Each structure stands twice: as C-alpha cells, then as structure tokens.
Amino acid sequence: MGGSCGQPDPPFLGAYETECVIRNDALDLLPVRHAVPELLTALAERGTAVLHAPPGTGKTTLVPLALAGLIGDGPKRRVLVAEPRRMAVRAAARRMAWLLGEEVGGTVGFSVRGERRVGPATRVEVVTTGLLLQRLQRDPELVGVDVVLLDECHERHLDADTALAFLVDVRTALRPELKLIAASATSDAEAWARLLTSVDGGDPAPIVRSEGEGHGYAVRFAAPPAGIRPAHGTWVDPALLRHVAATVRLAMERHEGDVLCFLPGTGEIARTAGLLAGLDAEVLQLHGRAPAAVQDAVLRGAGPDGRRRVVLSTSVAESSLTVPGVRIVVDSGLAREPRMDHARGLGSLATVPVSTAAATQRSGRSMREAFGTVYRCWAEAEDGNRARFPSPEIRIADLADFALRVACWGDPTAEGLALLDAPPAGAMAAARSVLAAVGAVDEDGRATERGGRLSRLGLHPRLGRALVDGAAEVGVRRAAEVVALLSEEPPREYGDDLTAAWRSARRGGDGYAARWKAEARRLERSAGEAAEAGREGTGGVGSRAGGEDAVAGLVTALAFPERVARAREQDGYLMVSGSGARLAEGSGLRSTPWLAVAVADRTARDATARVRLAAVVDEGTARWAAGHLRATGEEVHWEDGDVVARSVDRLGAVELTVRPLGSGAAPALVREALLDGLRREGVGLLRWSRDASELRERLAFLYGELGEPWPDVADGALVDRAEEWLEPELSRAARRADLGRIDAGQALRRLLPWATGEAGRLDELAPERIEVPSGSRIRVEYGDGRPVLAVKLQEMFGLAETPRVAGVPVLVHLLSPAGRPAAVTADLASFWREGYRAVRAELRGRYPKHPWPEDPSVAEATRHTSARLRRER
Numbered sequence: 001m002g003g004s005c006g007q008p009d010p011p012f013l014g015a016y017e018t019e020c021v022i023r024n025d026a027l028d029l030l031p032v033r034h035a036v037p038e039l040l041t042a043l044a045e046r047g048t049a050v051l052h053a054p055p056g057t058g059k060t061t062l063v064p065l066a067l068a069g070l071i072g073d074g075p076k077r078r079v080l081v082a083e084p085r086r087m088a089v090r091a092a093a094r095r096m097a098w099l100l101g102e103e104v105g106g107t108v109g110f111s112v113r114g115e116r117r118v119g120p121a122t123r124v125e126v127v128t129t130g131l132l133l134q135r136l137q138r139d140p141e142l143v144g145v146d147v148v149l150l151d152e153c154h155e156r157h158l159d160a161d162t163a164l165a166f167l168v169d170v171r172t173a174l175r176p177e178l179k180l181i182a183a184s185a186t187s188d189a190e191a192w193a194r195l196l197t198s199v200d201g202g203d204p205a206p207i208v209r210s211e212g213e214g215h216g217y218a219v220r221f222a223a224p225p226a227g228i229r230p231a232h233g234t235w236v237d238p239a240l241l242r243h244v245a246a247t248v249r250l251a252m253e254r255h256e257g258d259v260l261c262f263l264p265g266t267g268e269i270a271r272t273a274g275l276l277a278g279l280d281a282e283v284l285q286l287h288g289r290a291p292a293a294v295q296d297a298v299l300r301g302a303g304p305d306g307r308r309r310v311v312l313s314t315s316v317a318e319s320s321l322t323v324p325g326v327r328i329v330v331d332s333g334l335a336r337e338p339r340m341d342h343a344r345g346l347g348s349l350a351t352v353p354v355s356t357a358a359a360t361q362r363s364g365r366s367m368r369e370a371f372g373t374v375y376r377c378w379a380e381a382e383d384g385n386r387a388r389f390p391s392p393e394i395r396i397a398d399l400a401d402f403a404l405r406v407a408c409w410g411d412p413t414a415e416g417l418a419l420l421d422a423p424p425a426g427a428m429a430a431a432r433s434v435l436a437a438v439g440a441v442d443e444d445g446r447a448t449e450r451g452g453r454l455s456r457l458g459l460h461p462r463l464g465r466a467l468v469d470g471a472a473e474v475g476v477r478r479a480a481e482v483v484a485l486l487s488e489e490p491p492r493e494y495g496d497d498l499t500a501a502w503r504s505a506r507r508g509g510d511g512y513a514a515r516w517k518a519e520a521r522r523l524e525r526s527a528g529e530a531a532e533a534g535r536e537g538t539g540g541v542g543s544r545a546g547g548e549d550a551v552a553g554l555v556t557a558l559a560f561p562e563r564v565a566r567a568r569e570q571d572g573y574l575m576v577s578g579s580g581a582r583l584a585e586g587s588g589l590r591s592t593p594w595l596a597v598a599v600a601d602r603t604a605r606d607a608t609a610r611v612r613l614a615a616v617v618d619e620g621t622a623r624w625a626a627g628h629l630r631a632t633g634e635e636v637h638w639e640d641g642d643v644v645a646r647s648v649d650r651l652g653a654v655e656l657t658v659r660p661l662g663s664g665a666a667p668a669l670v671r672e673a674l675l676d677g678l679r680r681e682g683v684g685l686l687r688w689s690r691d692a693s694e695l696r697e698r699l700a701f702l703y704g705e706l707g708e709p710w711p712d713v714a715d716g717a718l719v720d721r722a723e724e725w726l727e728p729e730l731s732r733a734a735r736r737a738d739l740g741r742i743d744a745g746q747a748l749r750r751l752l753p754w755a756t757g758e759a760g761r762l763d764e765l766a767p768e769r770i771e772v773p774s775g776s777r778i779r780v781e782y783g784d785g786r787p788v789l790a791v792k793l794q795e796m797f798g799l800a801e802t803p804r805v806a807g808v809p810v811l812v813h814l815l816s817p818a819g820r821p822a823a824v825t826a827d828l829a830s831f832w833r834e835g836y837r838a839v840r841a842e843l844r845g846r847y848p849k850h851p852w853p854e855d856p857s858v859a860e861a862t863r864h865t866s867a868r869l870r871r872e873r
Helices: 031-046 062-067 086-099 131-140 158-173 189-195 239-256 266-275 293-300 355-366 380-386 402-411 423-437 449-455 461-475 477-487 498-507 512-534 547-561 621-626 668-681 690-708 715-721 736-740 744-751 758-765 828-843 866-872
Strands: 048-052 078-081 107-110 114-117 123-130 147-152 177-186 208-209 217-221 256-264 282-285 309-313 325-331 334-341 346-353 370-377 565-568 574-576 581-584 594-601 608-616 628-641 643-652 654-660 769-771 777-781 788-792 811-815 822-827
Touching: 031 048, 031 062, 031 177, 031 208, 062 086, 062 147, 062 177, 078 086, 078 131, 086 107, 086 123, 123 131, 131 158, 131 402, 147 158, 158 177, 158 217, 158 402, 158 449, 158 581, 177 189, 217 355, 239 256, 239 266, 239 325, 256 355, 256 758, 266 282, 266 309, 266 822, 282 293, 282 758, 293 461, 293 512, 325 355, 346 594, 402 423, 402 449, 402 461, 423 461, 449 461, 461 512, 461 547, 477 498, 477 512, 477 547, 477 744, 498 512, 498 547, 498 608, 547 594, 547 621, 565 621, 565 654, 574 594, 581 594, 594 822, 608 828, 628 668, 643 668, 668 736, 690 744, 690 758, 788 866, 822 828
Parallel strands: 048 177, 048 208, 078 123, 078 147, 107 123, 147 177, 217 370, 256 309, 256 325, 282 309, 325 370, 581 608, 788 811
Antiparallel strands: 107 114, 334 346, 565 574, 565 594, 574 581, 594 608, 628 643, 643 654, 769 777, 777 788, 811 822
C-alpha cells in the first residue's frame, strides 16, 4: 500500500517534518488490508462499523494507520485506539511506529496509567480502555479526535463495554461526526452491529469482514492423564502442570520455532518454569506484572545467540500481541475470571475452562509469522463442551467503579446505555451501597460533587476515598504510597504485612517497585488536585497516625472498612462484614488484636477468607474508619435453645461491648425471639398433655377428611398461626421455660371453627370415645391419620356394622381377653363370617373362662367371663 508519513493538517497536531520510510512489504502481508476500502466507505456513509478480523490479520496495526490517512489515500484524521491491556497498548504503538519507520512518540504514540509518549505530531494514539473512560468523563466530546477504534471488544472487559456505551451516547447526543469502530476477532459481530445503533434506533451498523486467516495452524489435542482433579479457586492440580510442561518439551522436539504457553496465573507460570529447568531454551515469564524489561524482551524476539524461547504467559498474550518467533502454542485450557461476593465485599479469582473464543485467540498467536502448531491440553471430546465466549465481566465483577462512572455520566441505573448485558440488580445494589458509604452518590444514586472528584482519580472508589480522606489525616505523600500498594497487590514474596511490603517497595529495585513509585507519584499529584478542588477529610485521628504501621492501617481501613477484623478467642479473625478470616501459618501478624485487611479471598469451599495482605490497626482507628457500620442497641434473639437479651455496641459483625438485659428487654423483641424459637424448634416447646395431644390428633383427622373450616394443625401451620392461638400466653412469656408452661390443648381450642358453629360438632364428628355393645366407652386413637378402636373381641359381639366417625369406618383392633391383638378389621360383618372362626379356634383353649360363641353376630356382648355373665343373668 502506498502512502506517506503524514503531514498533519492544522488544527490537529501541528507540523511534522521527520522523514520516514513506510515498510510496505510488511503491510502487504497483512490480510486485513483488503478490507480497508470497505471499512472507509462504511465510515463515510454511516459513521460507525464493526470490523471482524481473525487473529493475525493486522486489524490492530494496519487499520489505525489507514484510518489516520498515514497509509493509503484516506483523509488525514486523528485516531484513538483503545486496547484492554497496557502491554497490548505499548506493543501496538511500537508495531505501528515500526511499520512507519519511526520511533514511538512521533506520528504514533501511546498513553497508559503513569506513562505517556505522544508528541505534537501524534496522529494515532493507543490507550487503555480505562484511560479512554477517564478522558470521556473529563471531555465527553473528545475534542480533536476524529475516529475511535475499540479493539478486542469480544473479550468483554467491563471498561471496554462501558467505553463503547459512552461513545454511542456521544455520537447520538454530542458529536454525530465522530467515527466509531468496534473491532472483534470472534463471531459475535452482529451483536456489536446492533449495539452501535441501539440508542438512535437505526439499522445495524455495517459489518466489515477480513477474510484472511494469517498463515494457518494445526491443532493437536494432548489430553492429560486420568485422575487430574478439577481446578477450584486459584488451585490447579500440580499433575496438570507437569503434563503441560511435558507437552512443551514434546512440542519443541517435534517442531521448529519458539513456544508460547498459556497458563491461568502467575503462580502456575512460576511452577511450570521450575518444571522446565534444564530445557535448552530461554524460559520467559510474561504477565501483567512482569517487569517492563521482560515484556520488552518477549516482544523483541530472540537474542543474538539465536536460542529458542519458551514464553509462559497468562491471558495478556491472547490478543493484540505478536510474539516474534512463535510457531507453537501450548494451551493449558484454563483461564482466570474474577468473582465477587457482594454480601461480604470480598473478591476472588476463579480458575475456569477457557472459552472457545479465547482458545481460538490463543491458537492464533501461533500463525502470526508462519504456519503454526497448537497443542491443547484437554481431550478432543471435551472441546465442544466449552462456553462459546468468556463470561462478560459486567456479570461477575465488582461494579462499584462502573456504578460511579455511570452515575457521573448521568445514568445511575445504566438502563439507557448501549450495553450487551445489563448489570445484575444485586451487584448494582451492592455497588451503590459502597458508593453511598464513601459519599460518592446521594440517596437517588446520583453522583455527588465528591463522587465526581473520586471518579477523576483513576482509582476504584474505595481507594479514591482512602486517598482523599487519608491524605487529610496522614499527609498526601504517605497516603498516596499506601494506596499505590493497594491498587496493585505486591508480589507474594513481599509478605502479608502491608507495612513491611511498603518498606520493601521503597527500597526495591524490581519491576513492581518501579511501577509502585510511578503510581505513588501520580496519586500524590491527583490527591493534591482533589484537595484544591474541595478539601476532604473529617479529621480526628491525625495524632494516632504517626508511625508507618498506623498510617498503613488507617489508609487500608478507610479503603476497606468492612474488612476491619478483630482477633477471635478461638482462632483467626472476624471481619466487620461477618466473614471469618485466617492468616497463613507463620505470619508475623498473628498476635495482632486488630487488622485492616487489604487483600483476602474466599473460595466456595472455604468457610473463612484467606488473608493475603493486611495492616495492623488499633481499635480507635477501626471504629473511626468503619464508623458508618457502628450500631448500639438492644439485641434479643433465640440462641442455643433460649431467649438471649443483651445491649450490644457493635461494629458490623464485631461486638465491641455486650451487657445482659435480663427482664428489661423490649417486649416486642422478646416476642419475636420466642416466635423464632418456635420456628426453629417447633411447637414441642409447649406443654402437651395427653388430652392436648389427642385433641390435636382429632383436629388433624378432621382437617384431612373434611378440610376447612377445621384447622391445619401440622407443625408448620401451627407455627405460622402462633400469634393467633397462643395469645395471651405468648405476651406473658419471656424465656423457654415460659413456653413450656403454656397448656397447648387449651390454646389449641382457639383454632376451632367457632364462628361457623362447626366447633360444637367436634365430639360428634371426631368423638374422644365410642360406646361399644358391652356398654364400655372406648377411646378412639387418631394418631395414624385413621381412627382406631382397640377393644376386646367379646365386647363387640352382636355388632354387625363397623362404627364410623366423620363418615370414615374405624379400624377395629380386636383384642384377646388379655388385651393382646387378635385381629384387625374395618368390616366387622365380614370378620364375623370369615375371620372369627380361626381366632376362636386359636384362643378358646387359652381363655376357656371367656365366651366363644359359634355365631358372635347374635351373641351378647360382655366385659366379663362366662361365669360372671351367667351369675348376672
């Protein structure tokens, strides 16, 4: 493709006179060049488009140059390219500058947090999506920008989703001439096309497809051995890592070129690097926290010695990066996703199977320069069971930052924004609760003036609050340094003591320390600007925040008041949020009475959270920082089988002081506690005499046979209506023993259908006793759901029909003269005809003194022996 270095026209960027040589040979190898004319036409006609280009086709590097008019014959424009990761930002800028024969900072520049390399002639600027969001909130019109290209939309990062929604708003309401492109490497282009015009209701945006597939690649499945346990939390079976390392060795034996191996996290990278010890290759560890020198070394390619390389990487290398020399990709099949426990304010990472789209992205890294080979460390049969796309971050992440951004944008609910997925209601409610606690939004969810200042800090709202309020207490510099530690977790080798990590960062010469120092300087400037905009801070603890331990504890507690924790008598800590927490064995913090927890995670299998990083804090500071969670009052509840009444001063779940109330507890609270006791333990807490139990059984029988108006007296139903039938006894009760003195039978009669008059028929429909032919009144048992009459056989002589209650034949248990069961029947007439003869034959010899007539249906019933019966006659 032809073109020039580009002399930008005023008023864009000023004069640009450096001569350069465009590398047309490299540009001509990028398949996306064939789609550029169609893309330019789409932008000219509609102003927006979706660019679908597979990995390795050049969408990240060639397209921005064409959009800016730096190659080809298009108009001269200023282009802003947004990438999801800082590493991709630097790599894309360097690649485009190289294609133009320039250094970064000339026609092509980049900006990331803490680093900006642009000049007066910069026409293409690459930024992170987070930085783009900050610019949009400072300058919604993006003055001077003609085209915005959002790259790698398919990854569904929250910042990218939000930035696209804001840009759609900007085009609709402020700058319809602003050109907007959503670039995706996966097959979800139609969804993005609809989204780009969702606000104005127009037809879907044009989709421009690049047909190129790079150099192609072959996929080989390398299933792990049997018995590999599934990953959970951040734990990965070491056996899988051994298999991945063995696959890397095998791939190097079979194929030429360098290896790019994808692993879920830095821990797995470090362990796999150890397993590759002795390999005749340079092993490099690539992740978002890797030192810039390592990142640069990876992206530069092999050194002068020509040794092969194995690059062990997290998902940072999935997209927007070309790692020179790579011909082989080994994919562990795992990825890390954030998870948020909104109720406890705890975030964590989950190890999940990589999605089909992400696996395709990873595979595409092998074919950027030549035909590649991909080893997937899972069985081919499992390939089709993977999720199509990664989980959208908006569904699974902490939404406090998002909620503040949309509130500042003027749409607190985000209902009017062009989002593929609406934020979950529960997550948004939790986010607004956090924002309200730090004073960032009002009761309607609208951003306050303070919220606007916090949003411009480029920090999570929690950290923004810690910086602004902490600066007023401990000084700007120290607050900025601690917040810089909180914004990017220090390496594990720094330990779990935040103050010790602070000292390590100050004297350290590693990549983390360098990033920390740069971020601390940035935050110090930002805090100063916030102070000028409006003085923040409440004062009151400055005298306690003199030493480094006190400073670190105060600032951390300001950021995470729900994670202030007090040591428990048994073991570990209890956080204000209600979560238990534990320190690692050997931690120097284990004897500390109070902690301010900076980093903790809790997996689904853990009962308590694991503390990764914390600071010592005193009780006074804990009370101040988490003051909005402090409450004092009466607490009456059912505990360990009885009513517990006490006056409690608490900080969230942490009880500061407790005083028993005795008989002075509020009656309404006692009543609710007693009802809770009944719900937990059932109506067995009441006194059930035999008469009461029998009444309940009779009522249960009637309800089962006749239904309403007879009451349901099952446990659940009685508990639900406890206030109806247990008054006034319930109002006079104060403890378990009082419940045990309530006569359940007397109370139960309140549930009888008195209003309908049916209560008077109780003895008729379900009598306590039935008179049998002998004249005896025999108790009817209703306990098994069917009425049972247990009576001596001789007392039923002469009765042809079975007695009935409520129309139901009773089940007659015919007893021997000694009261032992002889027969059971619900049809006396049939028994006299067919069953009696066998009973008579068996029992008459055993009980010769009792009558055993041949025809009992006409015999005289008796309670007595034959002799007495004769005497009475």
